[in-house]
Amino acid sequence: MSTVIGVFDKQGNAEQALKQIKKAGISEDKISMVARDEENNDTGYMNQNLTNGTATGGALGGLAGLAASVGALAIPGIGPILAVGPIAAGLSGAAAGGIAGGLVDMGIPEERGNYYENEVKSGKILAAVETEEDKVNDIASHFRNNGASDVETH
Numbered sequence: 001m002s003t004v005i006g007v008f009d010k011q012g013n014a015e016q017a018l019k020q021i022k023k024a025g026i027s028e029d030k031i032s033m034v035a036r037d038e039e040n041n042d043t044g045y046m047n048q049n050l051t052n053g054t055a056t057g058g059a060l061g062g063l064a065g066l067a068a069s070v071g072a073l074a075i076p077g078i079g080p081i082l083a084v085g086p087i088a089a090g091l092s093g094a095a096a097g098g099i100a101g102g103l104v105d106m107g108i109p110e111e112r113g114n115y116y117e118n119e120v121k122s123g124k125i126l127a128a129v130e131t132e133e134d135k136v137n138d139i140a141s142h143f144r145n146n147g148a149s150d151v152e153t154h
Contacts, residue, residue, distance in 0.1 A: 001107075001130055001131070001132065002107075002130070002131060002132070002133055002136050002153050002154065003106050003107050003108060003128055003129070003130050003131075003153070003154050004128065004129050004131060004136055004139040004140050004143065004151065004152070004153050005103075005108060005112075005116065005126065005127070005128040005129075005150075005151070005152055005153075005154065006126075006127055006128075006140075006143035006144075006148030006149065006150060006151040006152070007116065007119045007124050007125070007126055007127075007148060007149050007150045008124060008125040008126075008127060008146070008147060008148050008149075009124060009125075009147065009149075010125070010147065011035060011125050013125075013146045013147040013148070014033055014035075014125040014127045014146070014148075015033075016146050017127060017142045017143050017145070017146035017148065018031050018033060018127055018129075020142045020146070021129055021139055021142050024135075024138060024142070026129060026131060026135065026139070028085075029085070029086065030085070030086065030129055030130040030131060031084070031085045031127075031128075031129055032083070032084060032085030032086050032087035032088070032106075032126075032127065032128040032129070032130075033083070033084045033085060033087075033125060033126065033127045033128075034081055034082070034083045034084075034087055034099060034120055034125070034126045035081065035082055035083075035120065035124075035125040035126070036078065036079060036080065036081055036082075036120060036121070036123055037079075037080035037081055037082045078098065078099070078117070078120065078121045081099070081120065085128075086106065086128075086130065087099075087102050087103070087106065087128060098117050099113065099116065099117035099120055099126070100113030100114045100116070100117040101113070103116060103117075103128075106128060106130065106154075107154050108128075108154050109154065112152065112154070115150075116150075119150070127143065127148065136153050140153065
């Protein structure tokens with residue numbers, strides 16, 4: 001199993017790429033997305049279970065049909081974030097370790113996890129898809145065709 005990961009400047013582009021990937025047959029439970037929750041600047045999410053959370057303010061709303069869980073959490077040093085998919089479950093137990101800690105659990109090296117965490121901190125959207133080797137190139141193409149940068153496979 002591999003993880004394809006990429007960074008998007010615009011939420012709509014990330015959502016479009018993930019919708020295309022789902023349409024291509026990738027299971028919802030393999031699709032993840034993380035973004036800062038710009039609409040909620042408080043830290044009221046600290047005790048929310050991401051695996052059962054609900055998106056607020058419409059952020060990541062376009063992905064509500066993609067995955068069963070959209071949740072919100074405040075991560076120290078980053079602030080409020082919204083997450084969907086397998087990464088959400090990893091973050092619920094790793095708030096102190098931040099996004100990088102959750103990515104390590106998905107097979108992303110710590111150094112790259114720190115890089116991706118900083119990208120989310122700066123307002124970008126992180127998308128990741130866990131897949132079989134024969135689908136890696138297709139997923140990476142969907143990411144790139146929708147404007148992702150820093151597309152990598154781990």
